[in-house]
Amino acid sequence: MSTAASTVERPSRARIIADLQALLGDAGLLHLPEDLHPYECDGLSAYRQLPLAVALPETVEQVRAVLGYASRHAIPVVARGAGTGLSGGALPHTEGILLSLAKFNRILDIDPRNRTARVQPGVRNLAISEAAKPYGLYYAPDPSSQIACSIGGNVAENSGGVHCLKYGLTVHNLVELEILTIDGERLRIGNAAPDAPGYDLLALMTGSEGMLGVITEVTVKLLPIPERAQVILAAFDDVARAGHAVGAIIAAGIIPAGLEMMDRLAIRAAEDFVHAGYPEVEAILLCELDGTNEEVSEHISQVRRLLQTHGAVEVRTATDEAERARFWQGRKAAFPAVGRISPDYYCMDGTIPRSRLAEVLTRIGELSREYDLAVANVFHAGDGNLHPLILYDANNPGELERTEEFGGRILELCVEVGGTITGEHGVGMEKIDQMCVQFRPLELAQFHAIKAAFDPAGLLNPGKAVPTLHRCAEFGAMHVHQGQLPHPELERF
Amino acid sequence: MCDMTVELAERVRTAADSGMPLHLHGGNTKAFLGHPVRGEALSLHDHSGVLHYEPSELVITARAGTPLREIEDLLAAEGQMLAFEPPHYGDTATLGGTLAAGLSGPRRPWAGAARDFMLGCRLLNGRGEDLHFGGEVMKNVAGYDLSRLQVGAHGTLGVILEASLKVLPRPETEQTLVQERSEAEAIELMNDWGGDPLPLSGACYDGDHLYLRLSGAETAVKAASRKLGGEAHPDPDRFWRRLREQELSFFRHQAPLWRCAVAPASPPLGLDAAQLIDWGGGLRWLASRQPAERIRRQAAEAGGHATLYRHGDEATARFHPLPPPMLALHQRIKRSLDPQGILNPGRMYPEL
16 A cells, blocks of 8 residues: 555544445445355455455446545455456455446447447446347457456456457457546546547556556447358367467468367366267367358368368368357356366466467476376467466365466466466456566556556555565565665555 | 667666657658657667567567568568558658557558557657567457557657567458449448448548448458449559558648548538548548637547648647546656656647
């Protein structure tokens, strides 16, 4: 906490609750322990913490009132959407208010002429495409959790999904945001035009993990639903060969709508779970092509040829919508499927240059033996985004710690080969130590300075996404000489 | 191929110490954009060279002073392109200037803008610190997106040293159709077809004719062209290049040239002006002597904003004014990267 915040006298817990009740009404505030428990974690259940209270505002004015109150009394605020995030980004602060935006769940406007949808932040990702469907339009970014995750959270985490290679991340599919700053200032970022005057704050807000402002409205871009989408399943008896096939497809000038890979353990878990009819091999690739009828026909035959010349032992093309759904079912259910074969699993999220895929998988295999923990690999092969799932049992003493260390080693490996510690899940609480691996102290200090431009007292989601330099020093990735940190003038929080 | 990082960092540090503003430039092809900067010239021109290009990874990394033409030639040799089709406005255009200006060409509504292709960059902030954000991979959400923030910031937030961009395959086939239309019809049609699953990659209206570019697999382009109808343009590459480079006869008007970015389906702006529409309706170029306030009001009512692009008088603000709280936030962001205010001060707004 910064000095600015710590000089403010903090009201008692009972006082805070009474004040918030006055702002939100009884129905708008949860504070009893049994009511707080459902909010103790997000999708990363390894970290749990109860907030001081959960605010459930219904109007932007109420959000503004809560932020104003928090700002005046230096109380941390953690915004939360559907809570499906996988990096602990919505983990509550024990001394803070958890600001749930669940009641902001209305689709405000679909503008088919301009191909945009204006929605509240609590609207589920998939609900946008469902509402746009009658106009022949859809919202492209499709995180695996799209049935449950909210668009506000997607913006906060810059979420991706299978479609990212061709259609981009959340940041590529936004038109306008309305945010409230910690001071309760209402700002519109972007506009209905293809660009907006001033700095690209739309890019800066996207993926900022709730650290810069609270999102109260989102306008997304809608795309025409492609005339046709078809998927190919290719089986390989060697993971590296599957990786080379991915490079070959892209080098041929084809950008698939989805290009996904699973390794043996993930295939087996998925097959046991949903019976998708997957072959028993070392790796399968799922390659979906979309576009006009003619284009898809042409690309399907090109991709089939490429897969065969790159060593696929079997290539199947889905012949109808039901078969296409079945091919995807296993991939989409891969995480819960792995959950069935292991008491616990830890999902990692790093990105690497595709050409290093074989090398990285080999190294993960070696680490798996070193830590004596099995790994199932599921990944967005087209864009190099890996999701190694480390299988463990939290009931075995020390196994969670070993798993976390192993996960950290995987992320460091991603950085070593020229990649990043997070492709789509965000840093949150989970990868905060690895930020010290990917970034140097000067860069982290610059992030803190940006944060301070929006939130000088450091009240929004404190302790997430960007580590303090002290933390990096403790993590061992930086050396603080005689207690001298770079930029002593910058506030640390 | 030359690495000037050390010298450039030294120059910025010296300027930060003395408070002497720097005027950043590359090939000087976009010097007309924005307000003139009073300061010592800091040329990025010699800091050049492609550092890394892996066609199968769809990524290229180059230093800021690398000629845009060199990058495009290199990509073309591998059947790839910068899909945002950046305007050059001259032979000496550089990568850094292209990104700092943040301009995109006719393909923008379908392929994305310059900022959409920025994967990462190395930059000097106003303290002369050498920082690296983003990277060379497609998906990266670690830390705030300070690389995309540089695109369109006109050098006011940092000196871009190197940038990594996503590239895309060039389409197998392209065809351009020409139809005679009224302005209202053209806007209507561009947005009708924009909502259909067609392989569109350009849609422009010059006041008489609607130009529609189709890109993709040959069979798909043929099928779409049968659906849309119109005359095939005899020299489409030249047409789209001249549109992008502002060489079409429309751009010879000597009246102030306004760039109005608006919601694409907005009806005709109804201003007394010669007009050319690009980006499927989203970009309206006006050659007009109407008062700036009037043009800005019309653009804002159409969901957008207006930039005075060329032939402006000194007194008129180039960029659309920001609301006071937004301007205050911009100032805080500027100070966080450039505390002494030495990087291109006043280029966008006097307060930045």
